[in-house]
Amino acid sequence: xxxxxxxxxxxxxxxxxxxxxxxxxxxxxxxxxxxxxxxxxxxxxxxxxxxxxxxxxxxxxxxxxxxxxxxxxxxxxxxxxxxxxxxxxxxxxxxxxxxxxxxxxxxxxxxxxxxxxxxxxxxxxxxxxxxxxxxxxxxxxxxxxxxxxxxxxxxxxxxxxxxxxxxxxxxxxxxxxxxxxxxxxxxxxxxxxxxxxxxxxxxxxxxxxxxxxxxxxxxxxxxxxxxxxxxxxxxxxxxxxxxxxxxxxxxxxxxxxxxxxxxxxxxxxxxxxxxxxxxxxxxxxxxxxxxxxxxxxxxxxxxxxxxxxxxxxxxxxxxxxxxxxxxxxxxxxxxxxxxxxxxxxxxxxxxxxxxxxxxxxxxxxxxxxxxxxxxxxxxxxxxxxxxxxxxxxxxxxxxxxxxxxxxxxxxxxxxxxxxxxxxxxxxxxxxxxxxxxxxxxxxxxxxxx
Numbered sequence: 470x471x472x473x474x475x476x477x478x479x480x481x482x483x484x485x486x487x488x489x490x491x492x493x494x495x496x497x498x499x500x501x502x503x504x505x506x507x508x509x510x511x512x513x514x515x516x517x518x519x520x521x522x523x524x525x526x527x528x529x530x531x532x533x534x535x536x537x538x539x540x541x542x543x544x545x546x547x548x549x550x551x552x553x554x555x556x557x558x559x560x561x562x563x564x565x566x567x568x569x570x571x572x573x574x575x576x577x578x579x580x581x582x583x584x585x586x587x588x589x590x591x592x593x594x595x596x597x598x599x600x601x602x603x604x605x606x607x608x609x610x611x612x613x614x615x616x617x618x619x620x621x622x623x624x625x626x627x628x629x630x631x632x633x634x635x636x637x638x639x640x641x642x643x644x645x646x647x648x649x650x651x652x653x654x655x656x657x658x659x660x661x662x663x664x665x666x667x668x669x670x671x672x673x674x675x676x677x678x679x680x681x682x683x684x685x686x687x688x689x690x691x692x693x694x695x696x697x698x699x700x701x702x703x704x705x706x707x708x709x710x711x712x713x714x715x716x717x718x719x720x721x722x723x724x725x726x727x728x729x730x731x732x733x734x735x736x737x738x739x740x741x742x743x744x745x746x747x748x749x750x751x752x753x754x755x756x757x758x759x760x761x762x763x764x765x766x767x768x769x770x771x772x773x774x775x776x777x778x779x780x781x782x783x784x785x786x787x788x789x790x791x792x793x794x795x796x797x798x799x800x801x802x803x804x805x806x807x808x809x810x811x812x813x814x815x816x817x818x819x820x821x822x823x824x825x826x827x828x829x830x831x832x833x834x835x836x837x838x839x840x841x842x843x844x845x846x847x848x849x850x851x852x853x854x855x856x857x858x859x860x861x862x863x864x865x866x867x868x869x870x871x872x873x874x875x876x877x878x879x880x881x882x883x884x885x886x887x888x889x890x891x892x893x894x895x896x897x898x899x900x901x902x903x904x905x906x907x908x909x910x911x912x913x914x915x916x917x918x
Contacts, residue, residue, distance in 0.1 A: 481524045484509065485516040542574060543582055550588045558583070602710045605718050608641075608676055614776040616641040616709070617674040618722040619685065621655055625734050631741040635729070635748060636663055639722055641678070644764065645773035646725070646755050647671060649748040651741055657684035657697045664697075665780075668704070672776025676707035678719060686710055691812045691832070691839040699814050702835055705783050725755075785835050787821035795819050804830075809842050 484502050488495055488509065499509040515523030545568065549561050556564070558576040566573045574582075583589050610616045622635040634654055638647040647667055652659045679685035679698075686693045698708050711718035733751055738744040756773075760766045787793055794802040800813035802820070811820065811832060821833040825841065832839035 478524060481512055482521070485513050485524070488513050489516075539572075542569060542572065545569070546574075546579055546582045547586055547588065550583055602681075602712050605712060605715070606678060606709045608678065608709055610641050613640055613643045613645070613773050614672065614674045614778075616676045616678055617647065618678045618719055620680060620719065620722055620726070621682070622726050622729055622734075625737060627737050627741055627744050628739045633737075633741055633744050636660055637722070637726070637729075638663070638667060639725060640674075640769070640773055641721065643769045643772035644721070644725075644761050645769035646752050649729075649752050651745045651748055653741070655683055657695060660684050661697055661700065664701075668780040670775075673704060673706055673778035673780055674776060676709050677701055678709040678711065680711045680716075680719065681713050687814060690814050692834065692837050694812065694814045694834070694837075696814050696816070699818060699834070702837060703782055703818060704780060705778070708837075728755075783835075785819065785821070787833065788823075790824065791833075792822045792824075793819050794822060804844065807845055809844075811839070811842075 480502065484498060484504075487493060488498055495509055495513075496506060499506050502509075512524060542565075545565060546561065549564055550556070553561070553564075558579040561579050562573060562576045565579075580589075608616050617638055618641050619636070619638045622637055624632055624634045627633055632653055634652045636648065636650045636652055636659075639645070640647060648663055650663045652663075681688060681693075684695050684697045686698060687695045693710065694702070694708075702708060716723045729748075729751070733744075733747055738747050756770045757768055760768060764772055792804075794804065796802055796811055796815040796818055798813075798816050799810075800816060801808045801810050804822070815834060818834065820839070823831040823833060825831055828844050829841050830844065831841050
């Protein structure tokens with residue numbers, strides 16, 4: 470016997486018919502049909518007033534939406550977005566306020582309307598580089614010059630239109646503001662001039678903390694080094710990097726930038742030179758007049774002392790068994806018979822090469838691990854003594870035997886080879902019929918009588 474199939478309308482009709490009978494127990498019927506008493510009385514009331522049609526399901530959408538946006542306002546938002554496709558909710562809100570006044574929706578409502586009508590272009594997610602930092606920096610700051618923090622404030626324009634990029638350097642322990650240099654851009658050359666002056670005046674710090682922006686860090690280079698940060702490491706200064714998109718890792722520096730924005734950037738000067746004077750005056754007040762709660766009410770100048778480390782390049786002696794190479798201007802090193810790209814940021818510096826096996830070496834820049842490089846088998850000498858102890862020695866020899874060594878070509882042979890390649894034909898090997906030169910091994914021996 471097949472199972473009985475029940476439609477929802479049939480069950481509703483059956484329920485209201487039983488509930489309409491005299492002496493019907495509504496609570497028992499609701500338990501029997503698995504519904505609440507409120508739902509049971511609702512269907513019974515609709516059936517008594519509207520009949521069978523009252524048992525149909527109705528829309529659950531609310532009749533009124535007090536927080537909803539009127540259709541004409543929504544149309545105005547879409548029109549404004551189409552007229553200005555690069556404007557965000559903030560600018561669109563200011564534009565719509567001229568027309569709608571107090572009825573203008575909030576920026577969040579405008580963003581929700583744009584998203585509902587697919588008027589927001591989704592940004593491509595940023596690919597995280599292998600050179601980025603994932604853990605917050607941990608530095609023991611117990612005295613002045615243990616850690617300097619550096620960052621670019623963020624540019625603004627002076628009254629004459631000149632671009633102002635303040636480079637700020639601050640001592641993390643004493644809060645002493647070492648420099649506010651208003652530069653025309655974020656080029657490494659301009660930043661290096663500032664640090665050369667600071668290192669001569671205040672000495673070298675133990676570490677410098679920066680974010681992942683230029684010219685301090687390059688996420689596509691080995692070790693994240695740039696020409697500026699590689700110079701710091703060569704002087705014996707440790708590079709400390711903040712996490713991407715985490716200004717809280719350098720919170721004290723960002724707090725100082727907020728004060729600069731309120732007191733300097735809000736009132737731009739007439740030119741970049743005048744802006745530099747305003748920054749120097751503000752730095753003087755910050756270091757010598759303003760008390761700091763973290764310093765017990767003292768000023769940064771009362772706590773800061775000069776570093777006893779002079780600015781000089783250090784020489785690095787790598788362990789025995791390693792080899793050292795100087796990086797060329799194009800960022801390559803020469804090893805065996807080939808060139809290998811390391812990093813253009815390390816041009817002019819010496820790096821250490823730690824042998825791992827026959828085909829791999831680890832690169833070191835002082836105490837920094839720069840990763841490994843793979844050596845091409847064709848660049849290795851056949852009679853390398855170190856290959857005998859390597860597990861990959863047999864594989865390397867097998868690769869080298871695939872290309873037998875050929876005798877050197879004479880000058881006429883090289884000219885013939887060039888002419889033949891230009892015509893699109895292959896040069897016959899030395900000693901073959903039709904070749905213009907022959908090696909000593911290809912001279913025919915006298916035939917026997």
